[in-house]
Amino acid sequence: MEKVIEVKNVTKEIGNNLIIDDVSFSLESGKIYGLIGANGSGKSTLLKIILGLYSAEGEVIINGKNLRSNFEEVMSSISGIVDYVSFYDYLTAYENVRYFAMLYDVNFGRVKEVLDIVDLDYEDKRPVSQFSLGMKQRLGLAISLLKNPKILILDEPMNGLDPIGISKLRKLLLSFKDKTIIISSHIISEIEKIVDEVLFINNKKIIQKTIFREDNKKPILFKLSDYKEASKILDTPVLNEETSVYLSDNEVSKTIKEMVKRDVEVYRVESGTLEDDLLKMLEGDTNG
Amino acid sequence: MGKLILAELYKESRKKSFKIFILLIIFVSVLSLILINKNLKLESEQLDIYPQYSEEEYLDVNKYGSYSQYLKDYENYKSYMDKEIVKSEVFNKTKINALYIYYPTFLFVIGLVSIFISFNILSYDYQSKSLRYVFQSHKGRNKILISKVITVILLSIFYSFLLFLTFLFTLCFLTKENLLLETIPIYLGNSLKYVPIVLYYLFKTFLYIIPITFISIFTVFLTIFLKGNTFALIISNILYFCSLLVSQILITYGYTFIRYSFLPYLDFTYFENSKSVILNNLIYNLDLSIEKGFIILIVYSTLFFIFSIKFIKRDV
Numbered sequence: 001m002e003k004v005i006e007v008k009n010v011t012k013e014i015g016n017n018l019i020i021d022d023v024s025f026s027l028e029s030g031k032i033y034g035l036i037g038a039n040g041s042g043k044s045t046l047l048k049i050i051l052g053l054y055s056a057e058g059e060v061i062i063n064g065k066n067l068r069s070n071f072e073e074v075m076s077s078i079s080g081i082v083d084y085v086s087f088y089d090y091l092t093a094y095e096n097v098r099y100f101a102m103l104y105d106v107n108f109g110r111v112k113e114v115l116d117i118v119d120l121d122y123e124d125k126r127p128v129s130q131f132s133l134g135m136k137q138r139l140g141l142a143i144s145l146l147k148n149p150k151i152l153i154l155d156e157p158m159n160g161l162d163p164i165g166i167s168k169l170r171k172l173l174l175s176f177k178d179k180t181i182i183i184s185s186h187i188i189s190e191i192e193k194i195v196d197e198v199l200f201i202n203n204k205k206i207i208q209k210t211i212f213r214e215d216n217k218k219p220i221l222f223k224l225s226d227y228k229e230a231s232k233i234l235d236t237p238v239l240n241e242e243t244s245v246y247l248s249d250n251e252v253s254k255t256i257k258e259m260v261k262r263d264v265e266v267y268r269v270e271s272g273t274l275e276d277d278l279l280k281m282l283e284g285d286t287n288g
Numbered sequence: 289m290g291k292l293i294l295a296e297l298y299k300e301s302r303k304k305s306f307k308i309f310i311l312l313i314i315f316v317s318v319l320s321l322i323l324i325n326k327n328l329k330l331e332s333e334q335l336d337i338y339p340q341y342s343e344e345e346y347l348d349v350n351k352y353g354s355y356s357q358y359l360k361d362y363e364n365y366k367s368y369m370d371k372e373i374v375k376s377e378v379f380n381k382t383k384i385n386a387l388y389i390y391y392p393t394f395l396f397v398i399g400l401v402s403i404f405i406s407f408n409i410l411s412y413d414y415q416s417k418s419l420r421y422v423f424q425s426h427k428g429r430n431k432i433l434i435s436k437v438i439t440v441i442l443l444s445i446f447y448s449f450l451l452f453l454t455f456l457f458t459l460c461f462l463t464k465e466n467l468l469l470e471t472i473p474i475y476l477g478n479s480l481k482y483v484p485i486v487l488y489y490l491f492k493t494f495l496y497i498i499p500i501t502f503i504s505i506f507t508v509f510l511t512i513f514l515k516g517n518t519f520a521l522i523i524s525n526i527l528y529f530c531s532l533l534v535s536q537i538l539i540t541y542g543y544t545f546i547r548y549s550f551l552p553y554l555d556f557t558y559f560e561n562s563k564s565v566i567l568n569n570l571i572y573n574l575d576l577s578i579e580k581g582f583i584i585l586i587v588y589s590t591l592f593f594i595f596s597i598k599f600i601k602r603d604v
Contacts, residue, residue, distance in 0.1 A: 014603075053420055054603040075426035086416040091302055102295030103425045103432075143421055 002029040003064075004151055004180045005050065010058035012045055019045045020056070021204035027180060027197075029150075032173065034191040035184035037201035043184045044083060046201065047155050050182070051080050062151065080153030080182075081140040084160075089129035093139050094122045100143045114142040119168065133160030141169075152176065154183045158190060170194050217246045218271060225265035233258050241267075292427060292435035293442070300409065300439060309401050313447060314454050317394055321458045324390060337369045338567065346571075352542035353573050361570045368566055371475050388459070388472075391489060392557045394451055395496040399528055399554075402444040402500045406507035407521040409436050414516025419604045429600050433508075437593065440504045445497055452493050456486065495578065499554050502585040502592075503528050506550075509592040512599045527551075532558055539572050547574055550588040553581030 005027040012020040019042040027033055037043045048054040052067055052075060060067040062074045087096050097111045115122040118138040128136065137160050144152060154173075158166050166187075173181055173194055182199075185191050191198070199206050222245070224230045227238040233255060234245050247255060252269065259266050300306060340362050343355045413419040423429055460467050471482035503524060510520035531554035538546045546552060559565055559578050569576055 048420075048603070051420075051424060053423055055601070071428055072426045075424060079424055082420050083417060085418055085420060087418050087421075088299060088412070088416070090304065091299070095298075095302060099295055099299050100421060102291050102298065103422060103427070105291060105425075105427070140421075147426075 003027065004029045004062065005182075006059075006061040007046075007050070008059040008061065010046075010049060010056050010060065012042070012049060012054065012056040014045070018204060020049075020201075022058075023201075023204070023206045024058075025199065025206050027182070029180055030178060031196040032181045032183065032194055034195035034198045035182055035201060036188060036191060036198055037184075041201045042204060043201055044155050046206075047080065047153050047182065047184060048082055051078065051082060051153055053082065076147060077149055078151040078153065079144040079147050079149040080155065081137070081144050081157055082153070082155045084133075084156075085136070085140055087128050087136065087139060087143075090127050092127060093120050093124055093131070093135075093142070096128060096139060097142055097146065101146055104147050106146045110146055110148070114145045117145060117172070118142045134162060134165050137161060138165075141172075150179060152179050152181045154181065156185055157183060158185050158187050166190060217248050217251075219244045220247045220252055221268070221270050222266065223268035224259070225267070226263070229262055229264050230259065233262065233264070289431060289435060292425075292431060293438050296409065296435055296439035297442065300405070300443060303408075305404070305408070306443075309447060310450065313398075313401075313450055317451060317454045318458050320390070320394075321455070321462060325462045337366060337373075350571050350573075352544070353571070357573050358570065361573070365566050365570050369563070371480070372562060374480060388455070388485065388489060389560075391451075391455055392492065392496065392560050394455070395448060395493065395500075396555060396557050398444065398447050398451060398496070399500045399503050400525065401447050402440060402504045403507050403521065403524045403528060405443050406440045406504040407511050407524065409440055410508060410511040411516035411518075411520065414511070414604075417604075423604060430597055433512075433596060433600050437505060437508055437596075440508065441497075441501050444500045444504060448493050448497055448500070452489065455489070496556055498582055498585050499556055502550060502589045503554060505589045505592050505596070509596040509599070512596050528554055531555055539568070539574065544572060544574060547576060547580075548584070550585055552576055553585055556581070 003026045007026070008024050010020055010023045011018070023046070035043050035047070045054060049056045050060055050062075050067075052060075052071060062078055065074050067074050088099065091099065093115060094111065097115060098108065100106075101108055101111050112122050118141050120135065120138055120142060128139065131139065137157060141154075141157065144154075157169060161169060170190065170193060173183070183191065183195065221242065222230070222234075223242050224238075225241070227241055227243070230243070231238040234243070236243075236245055256266055256269065341349065341358070346353065346355050346358055410419075413422055422432060425432060456467055459465075468484065468486055470485040472485045472488045473480050473482055474488065475481070506527075507520060507524040510523055511517075514520045531551045535546050535552040538551075552558070553576075556578065559576075559581075565576060568574060
């Protein structure tokens with residue numbers, strides 16, 4: 001599949017704090033990626049770097065073009081929601097989106113379209129100051145969709161949304177078949193429902209994992225003696241003694257046999273979740 | 289670029305402050321003119337040529353100055369004052385001229401409106417974090433900054449001309465005279481000429497837009513530098529209000545290098561009283577003039593604009 005985002009050796013320091021350390025990964029077209037990590041792990045920083053809002057060492061390549069040297073061309077195809085934004089609270093939703101349509105050089109016809117997509121009334125005369133948090137999140141999404149971007153970056157888009165809102169957003173994101181989406185959220189169970197792959201950000205590094213949705217595969221949690229060797233067998237990066245991978249029942253027994261063959265002691269095997277995986281990683285980080 | 293400016297104008301024109309400033313400019317200037325007109329006594333100012341100092345007297349006033357330079361400048365002063373005396377005899381004879389004397393003070397106040405707009409056009413984006421959406425425009429930060437600065441200048445011009453038109457119509461109404469037919473005496477070269485009052489004050493309006501443009505760019509720079517902090521607004525206001533006073537104090541203490549800074553040129557009303565400008569230049573061996581102010585303000589505006597471009601590239 002075509003690579004739409006390539007992050008190469010990106011390092012970011014803010015003040016004297018190293019936030020992201022030599023991170024590299026690549027993302028493919030048409031997939032939904034979840035970005036998961038603890039508070040302060042650098043999720044928002046990484047997304048801001050990809051959106052060109054933060055400068056950083058290293059390279060960000062979007063659709064084969066360097067973000068820094070081809071800013072104008074690259075920014076036409078990427079858009080996103082970053083952090084909580086209150087927008088111009090004296091303007092209505094329509095006026096806010098119209099202002100950004102002028103800024104992004106987008107046809108005014110698109111204003112009504114994006115407001116319809118996020119279920120906001122374009123004839124609503126209320127200023128944004130009277131909007132709920134959820135409505136403001138949807139307004140942010142409408143503005144992000146203005147450019148009809150190929151890449152959509154959503155930092156905590158579920159914040160402030162009620163269960164119905166979360167469900168609507170999930171359906172909306174799954175309907176964007178042609179877009180590459182990176183979504184960061186603390187609600188891991190929600191992320192798990194929509195993403196194809198997960199990017200764990202931990203200890204200033206990224207680990208990329210694929211989630212298999214086929215019925216016969218489920219997350220399996222392993223506790224192992226030699227995680228470096230296990231990495232090779234599982235064909236996925238393993239950072240500590242506990243990890244989870246998506247395997248079918250048949251693959252579980254094959255994997256255990258392979259581990260025994262290569263002298264990797266298997267202490268425990270059980271059905272796990274993405275949340276378990278993250279918690280184990282964070283535990284490992286806290287323990288040193 | 290045109291679309292970016294239109295976008296900024298669209299956003300700014302929907303602010304409550306935009307409408308409030310329009311009403312305030314019209315209301316305050318009309319009310320002031322009515323009050324001044326009621327209490328106005330037409331009196332010609334008595335202009336005298338002040339006597340030449342002896343070296344001892346001169347050094348008593350300006351211990352840092354050069355007496356030989358003073359003597360050279362005194363001749364220029366005398367010939368200038370001869371003209372001023374002739375001009376002043378005719379200038380205040382009409383009520384319109386007398387009322388129009390207050391116009392520059394009102395133009396100076398427009399600078400305060402511009403400071404507010406310049407601060408607000410960026411501080412709101414910083415505080416609400418909407419800058420993170422603005423900078424996702426493929427146009428790039430430089431073009432966005434330029435469009436914001438141009439918008440501030442356009443709005444300042446709009447408010448200045450609103451003031452001009454308010455003065456024009458209010459004075460026509462108060463004096464019951466057609467201002468288009470009135471003239472004003474000014475020296476062009478060596479001869480006293482009469483130019484239409486409307487043209488003269490239209491030119492003055494353009495002239496005052498120069499310090500207003502400078503202070504707007506300076507406020508934009510400070511707002512970017514302080515990331516939308518209210519201190520930017522406070523510093524700009526203090527600087528604009530106190531620039532002349534600070535300059536005068538520094539000059540009195542011999543810090544004449546201040547003439548190379550923007551401080552003596554922020555308040556163009558200082559140059560309305562030609563006599564005091566000439567006297568100050570004479571006594572303190574200075575060369576302050578509107579022409580020099582024009583160049584210095586353009587240089588500093590460019591400088592602060594370059595700084596703004598540098599700082600707007602920081603992480604948001």
